Amino acid sequence: MSPRKINSMDARKLRYLAEYGVFCCLVFCLRCLPVATAGRVADSVAWFVRLLPRRLTRFQVAADNIRTAFGEDTPDAEVDRIVLGMWQHLFRMVCEIIQLQRRFRLDRCGSYLDFYQRNECVQAALSGRPVLFLGGHFGNWEISVNTFGHFGFPMGVVARDLDNPYLHRWFLKFRESSGNWMISKSGAGNELVEVMEAGGMAALLCDQDAGRRGVFADFFGRPASTFKSIGLLALQYDALIVVGGAYRLPADQQRNTNWVRFNLATQQIIDSREFRDVESLTQQFTSALEDLIRKAPEQYFWVHRRWKTALPEKRAAKRRQAA
Helix, strand or coil: CHHHHHHHHHHHHHHHHHHHHHHHHHHHHHHHHHHHHHHHHHHHHHHHHHHHCCCCCCHHHHHHHHHHHCCCCCCCCHHHHHHHHHHHHHHHHHHHHHHHHHCHHHHHHHHHHHEHHHHHHHHHHHHCCCCCEEEECHHHHHHHHHHHCCCCCCCCCEEECCCCHHHHHHHHHHHHHCCEEECCCCCCCHHHHHCCCCCCEEEECCCCCCCCEEEEEEECEEEEEEECCHHHHHHCCCCCEEEEEEEEEHHHCCCCCHHHHHHEEEEEEEEEECCCCCCHHHHHCCCCCCCCCCCHHECCCCCCCCCCCCCCHHHHHHHHHHC
16 A cells, blocks of 8 residues: 555544544533523524525525425525524534433423324334335434334434544444434445335435436426335335424424424325335325425425436437537
8 A cells, every 4th residue: 555545544534533523522512501502502503604605505506496396486585584494403403413312301202292193103113014214304304213213113224324434433323322223325225125024114315316217206396306216115015104204393382391392293104005106106205205394494404406317308308409
């Protein structure tokens, strides 16, 4: 191995250690703060981010996505409100994840959570059939899957490995602390098949761009490439699909507790037996996720390029124009 490559590896390790050191300091400080104070800190950081040059915060991407979802005539003030709310939500989510293990107690979960369609969700989990829990970059997705582990319904959670190995181990320990186990997004197919064959449960996000190999489903009225593997798994293994998430309730619905209150919502339970093709099943769970996001649009990650991949016919039209 060349000295240049060794130096590069050493520099990367030092950077990872520095990042982890800063993160540990942040964890220590946030765990010491009262919940209300941590929320105010998150809001202050969000205001600062909104003052940065818009190209650094991908403001235009978020604004374009919001207008795609809610109409081109959406007022600038409404776009600004949703974007600011998005940043406030993301920084509050960081605080909540860090404080979760210290604040969340199973015997007091009724003080922190509203359960929308709780009985229906429990019946699905106890059905004996495989279950796919689908969410998106909406609400606090870490709390939703963590809660099911605490309730005695452990599941495999599909997530991307973090580049920083020290941060990856921290989040791995956090995510598995409630009884869940992690499935690396890279090569997740085989492990998901094993879970389905065993009649188990798995959680994954269903709002990521799947590129040219995906199946297209309307998302806020515009075709979006979606991973077809979700529908294929559900159809092949006779699985139930539960679409849901945990979103923060507005201030007027918060109680005077020592933590934040969420709605742990089961938006829709979809029986794969009622569908014969991947396209219609994919459209069904995509529409269910859209309905959930509409309940609190400021808690969705609008800088995510959901509509990145164009329809095949649109790509062909562009090629003909270029020719």
